[in-house]
Amino acid sequence: MRFAKNENGHKIEVEYSGQRANCGCCNSIVVGKKGRVRPKYWSHLSTKDCDSWYEPMTQWHIDWQNKFPKQCQEIEMVGSNGIKHRADIRLNNGKVIEVQNSQIKIDDIEQREKFYNSNGQLYWILNGGNLLQSCSIKYKKKRKGHYISVYIPQYTSESSYYDFDEIREKFLESNSVKELKSLIPYKDEVIRNGTELQFNFENEVDFFGIIENLKNDAHDVITNYYEGDYRDVLFEMKFDYYSESYDDFYNVQLNKLYWRKFIDVMKSPVYIDNLKGLDNDHIYYYQKNRILKKVELLSSLTG
Numbered sequence: 001m002r003f004a005k006n007e008n009g010h011k012i013e014v015e016y017s018g019q020r021a022n023c024g025c026c027n028s029i030v031v032g033k034k035g036r037v038r039p040k041y042w043s044h045l046s047t048k049d050c051d052s053w054y055e056p057m058t059q060w061h062i063d064w065q066n067k068f069p070k071q072c073q074e075i076e077m078v079g080s081n082g083i084k085h086r087a088d089i090r091l092n093n094g095k096v097i098e099v100q101n102s103q104i105k106i107d108d109i110e111q112r113e114k115f116y117n118s119n120g121q122l123y124w125i126l127n128g129g130n131l132l133q134s135c136s137i138k139y140k141k142k143r144k145g146h147y148i149s150v151y152i153p154q155y156t157s158e159s160s161y162y163d164f165d166e167i168r169e170k171f172l173e174s175n176s177v178k179e180l181k182s183l184i185p186y187k188d189e190v191i192r193n194g195t196e197l198q199f200n201f202e203n204e205v206d207f208f209g210i211i212e213n214l215k216n217d218a219h220d221v222i223t224n225y226y227e228g229d230y231r232d233v234l235f236e237m238k239f240d241y242y243s244e245s246y247d248d249f250y251n252v253q254l255n256k257l258y259w260r261k262f263i264d265v266m267k268s269p270v271y272i273d274n275l276k277g278l279d280n281d282h283i284y285y286y287q288k289n290r291i292l293k294k295v296e297l298l299s300s301l302t303g
């Protein structure tokens, strides 16, 4: 286990090997173990771990616990029969999170769900990186964003004197560009390769109307300054917009190669971390076949 209590009853982690403290659960003496490979942990001195569901700590485990306040990590809970277990994470709202790095027996799953759901609500987080090494997941992402894009052609067959940098600068000085930049949700502009302009906004605006104005100004820039020499440039200029208010993940497909059947026994919500193909800041909600951001999961658990 990760925490023990000192003589003042405070929750402490191991500082050095051989350090002594008491188990917060059974009060017997525990000894600090601190090596080079495994994360440091407390070991019961004379008995087996008093929690029959004890499993070795891993760094992945600790990282998940650390996403929550210390007073919610490794919490003793007492069942109606007086038997105690340590929940990996127990929140003040009664939600219990078990982070599971290794295989678990079906009987244990049923007992744990019964135990934790009897006075709370259990959630599983599984380490796909360890448990489901052959499985992988695919999904499509739609990113949140609002922008207008303008493409200026790099050259024209009509004239060898064409200079897209000049056209771009004149266009950027036009009234319609100044106007869109004065809108409150305007954020910034990005220019790629000198020919692709992107005007970013915080939220949705009248993209259609703005693009009409931009097209008019592009027309004026080209016909006034260049006396109509570069009309095919005008023809090839592209105006477009993109507007999505939130990130979305869809077409989620899990490839269950060497799947672990015990997962299907779990009735409480199962979230899988570290699957092949899954972004680091995302997690997979198995029963709903849904991808969500870890921050979303955390706020739904704590909220």
Ligand SMILES: [Zn+2]
Residues within 6 Å of the ligand: 023, 024, 025, 026, 027, 028, 044, 049, 050, 051
């Ligand atoms: Zn104990």
